[in-house]
Amino acid sequence: MVWLRDLLSDLVIDYSGRRSRVLLLLVAVALSTGSLVTAVGVSQMAASQIDADIAASGTDLLTVEIAPAAVDDASPDVVVEEAERPGEGASAQIFLPEALERVRAIDGVRAAGLRLPMSDGIHVRRNADADESSTLGYDLGSPVDVFGATSGYLAAYHVTPEEAWMLDAVDPYDVALVGEGIAEELGIPVAAKELTGYRIYVDDHAYEVIGVVSSGPAAASGVVLPYRTALSTAGTDRDATLLVRTEPGASRPISEIVREAVLPARPDVLQVSAAIDLATLRTGVNEQLSRLAGAVGGLLLVLTVLLIANSMIVSVMARTAEIGLRRALGASSLDISVLFLADGGVIGALGGLAGSALGCAATVGIAIVNGWSAVLHPWYLVAGPVVGLLVGIVASAYPSVRAARISPAEAVRVE
Structure with missing residues (x-):
C-alpha cells in the first residue's frame, strides 16, 4: 500500500x-x-x-384474413363448417360465430366484427320498376361499395347506430345501412332520426333502409347489409375480414394469439395485419x-x-x-x-x-x-x-x- x-x-x-x-x-x-x-x-x-x-395512434386496429395460400386449398380441414340459411344453399365458413365470441373475450379487445365484400357488378337503386335512365344507381365499379358486416365491425370503427343489432340476426333481416354520399344521391334524408318507408334495391332485391352512416368505412359511398346475407350470396367467407379494435398498446400481444382464438385447429391458414411489423x-x-x-x-x-x-x-x-x-x-x-x-x-x-x-x-x-x-x-x-x-x-x-x-x-x- x-x-x-x-x-x-x-x-x-x-x-x-x-x-x-x-x-x-x-x-x-x-x-x-x-x-x-x-x-x-x-x-x-x-x-x-x-x-x-x-402504440397510441392507429396500432390498436388489427385485421385477420385467410392467407392467400389457403384460398385455393379445398381440403376438408380448411372448410370448418357448412352453415345453411333456411331456404338457401350451404355456406363454407371459417369465421364462425363462436370464434367471434372467443376473440371478443380476449383481454384488451374493445370490439371485433366481420366484413364480407359483395361481388363486383352489383347495382344499387331506389326505384324498383323505373327504367334505367330514371333510376339512381351505380354498379360496384363506380363509387358504391356493397358489403355485409356485423355490428361489431362498425363498432370497431366507433360507428354504433342503434339499429346495427339487426345486422347480427341468425336469419337476417332484409335491411341496409347506407353512407351519407349514397343517401344524398338516392334522396334519403341524412339528418332524420328515424327512417321509415325508404327502400333500396341491390341486384333487384329490396332492403329496408334503417340508418345512415356518417363515419367509418361506409360513410361516403357504402351500403352495409347483414353479414349473413353476404355470406349466403357468396357461399363462402374466404374473402371475409375480421376487424379487431384493441386497447392502446395491446395490439401486439393480441396479434400473437388471435389466430388461435379464431381457428384453433388451423391457425396457419390465417394472417394478421401489420401489428408485428410496427413492433x-x-x-x-x-x-x-x-x-x-x-x-x-x-x-x-x-x-x-x-x-x-x-x-x-x-x-x-x-x-x-x-x-x-x-x-x-x-x-x-x-x-x-x-x-x-x-x-x-x-x-x-x-x-x-x-x-x-x-x-x-x-x-x-x-x-x-x-x-x-x-x-x-x-x-x-x-x-x-x-x-x-x-x-x-x-x-x-x-x-x-x-x-x-x-x-x-x-x-x-x-x-
Whole structure:
C-alpha cells in the first residue's frame, strides 16, 4: 500500500503544479462523456416516445384474413363448417360465430366484427320498376361499395347506430345501412332520426333502409347489409375480414394469439395485419437512434483521446528532467509508466464522473423542454467514470511508454 500512497501523493503534487492543464483535461473528458451520456439518454427517450406514440395512434386496429395460400386449398380441414340459411344453399365458413365470441373475450379487445365484400357488378337503386335512365344507381365499379358486416365491425370503427343489432340476426333481416354520399344521391334524408318507408334495391332485391352512416368505412359511398346475407350470396367467407379494435398498446400481444382464438385447429391458414411489423419498426427506430448516439459519442471520445494523448506527450517532454531524476534515484521503467497511466486514468475517471452528472442533467432538461418522460438508467452514472477511465488509460498508453524509455543520461542532456 505504500507504493499506492506514494503514487497518489505524486499525482496530487503534479496536479497542484499544473492546475490549468488538469482543469482543461477534466473539462474535455467531462464534455465528451457528458455528450455521450446525453446522446444515449436522448435517443432512448426519443425511442420511448416514438414507441408510445405508435402504440397510441392507429396500432390498436388489427385485421385477420385467410392467407392467400389457403384460398385455393379445398381440403376438408380448411372448410370448418357448412352453415345453411333456411331456404338457401350451404355456406363454407371459417369465421364462425363462436370464434367471434372467443376473440371478443380476449383481454384488451374493445370490439371485433366481420366484413364480407359483395361481388363486383352489383347495382344499387331506389326505384324498383323505373327504367334505367330514371333510376339512381351505380354498379360496384363506380363509387358504391356493397358489403355485409356485423355490428361489431362498425363498432370497431366507433360507428354504433342503434339499429346495427339487426345486422347480427341468425336469419337476417332484409335491411341496409347506407353512407351519407349514397343517401344524398338516392334522396334519403341524412339528418332524420328515424327512417321509415325508404327502400333500396341491390341486384333487384329490396332492403329496408334503417340508418345512415356518417363515419367509418361506409360513410361516403357504402351500403352495409347483414353479414349473413353476404355470406349466403357468396357461399363462402374466404374473402371475409375480421376487424379487431384493441386497447392502446395491446395490439401486439393480441396479434400473437388471435389466430388461435379464431381457428384453433388451423391457425396457419390465417394472417394478421401489420401489428408485428410496427413492433419491428419501433425496434428499428430504437436501434437506429442508438447507433446515431453511439457514433456521435464515439467521435467525441476519439477527439478526447487525442487531446489527452497530446497533453500527456507535452507533459512527458516538460518533465523529462524529473523523469531522469526519478530514474537516477532508483525508479524503474515500470514505475514511470504506471505514474503516467495513473495520471491519465485519474483525470479520465474524474472527468467521466462530472460528465455523467452533466449528461443526466442535460437529458432531464431536454425531456422537460420537449414534454417527454425522462428515461434515466442507473448505468448512466456508472458509464461516465468507466468510459472516462478507459479513455484516460488509452490516451496515456503511448506517453507512458515514451516516458519509461527516457534514460537519466538523456535527461541530463535535456536539462
